[in-house]
Every structure is written in structure tokens, then in C-alpha cells.
Amino acid sequence: QKEVEQDPGPLSVPEGAIVSLNCTYSNSAFQYFMWYRQYSRKGPELLMYTYSSGNKEDGRFTAQVDKSSKYISLFIRDSQPSDSATYLCAMSFSGTYKYIFGTGTRLKVLA
């Protein structure tokens, strides 16, 4: 079983839709949960991170962590064509530099 599972997509949605991106994981010791966005021909950039459980909101983006289910989500409200990118989830233990990444989900928002 992979440590982090992420559906590769592609996921196509119309402009204005609510997008839900998800990852599952197997190691209950993960403490930090990150979402990175990667545009074509660019490096990943951090969108949000969450420590332990709970929700975090930043503009149109909401990150959720459910440690009991070992499941994390990123919601994008009012999606825009500029949100078209690959979204990578990543996780780490407290006090370590090692990130465990998902394979990424490719998202297309159609105008």
C-alpha cells in the first residue's frame, strides 16, 4: 500500500464549479498536510498547509484534514480557468524535512 494515494485525474469541471480534490494516507503519525499547485512547466508552489486536524480557509480555497479517516481534501470554490493545474498533496511528520507526496491530480477548468 502506498503511503499517500491520490487520483491522477484528469478532472474536468466547468468554470464556477466547486472542485474537491482528495488524498488518503496510511501513516497516522503524519502531522503536517500540504497542498501544492503546479502549473505546466513550473515548479510546485505551496497553496496551504494544515497542522493536525481541522479546516483552513484562504480565499476560494479550503483545506480539510480528517485524521480519523486518514483523508485530506482541498476544495476550490468558484473555480476559474486559471486554476487549471496539477494539485499535489504532501504530508510530513513533525520535526522532519521529509515530505511524502501524492502523484498529483490534474485539474482542467473549462471556460
Next chain:
Amino acid sequence: ETGVTQTPRHLVMGMTNKKSLKCEQHLGHNAMYWYKQSAKKPLELMFVYSLEERVENNSVPSRFSPECPNSSHLFLHLHTLQPEDSALYLCASSLFLAGGSYNEQFFGPGTRLTVL
């Protein structure tokens, strides 16, 4: 220049060539990383440096040789590569190697490597 820069952006090389990838961070960070990103695979951590000292070599073949002459620069020297080494090579940096609080890794744009 700001953030993390990488050169070249694209590289095509034969299996017998020797080439180097360069990374420079303009963030005043103390830790630098090399990752490999292949299609449909998670990012793979290759090497980690903290204050110019290598702290991680994640079972990477010896045909990849890293060098960190100072805390702002990181190189990846390549020789006798295989076609399966074709991938996007990403450099990243962070303020510290690890600590009690979140330690964000900032990524460069990557070098797209093709081995013929």
C-alpha cells in the same frame, strides 16, 4: 532574480555525456534539496543539504553526483545516464532543515531532462 532559479530549463543528453544542473536560491535559506519528478509518480527526494553538508542520499545511483559549494548554490552532476533517468529535476530550499514548527520548502521551476 527571486526565489529559486534553475538552469538549464531543458536538457537533452546522450547516455555517454556529462552535464550539470544548477540551482540557486535567493531566499537566504540554509537547506537545499534535489527531487526527481517522473510522470504519474510522486516526487522522489534524492539529496538534502544543510549548511553545505549532505544529510540525505536517498539510495540514488552514483551516476548522479550532487555538490553544494555554499548555502545558495546546489549542483547535480550527471554522467552515464540511462533513458529511465529522463524526468523533471526540481530543486527546493527551506529556511531550516527541520524544527518544531512548519518548514516550507520552496521549489524552483525544474530542469526537464531527456536522456537519449
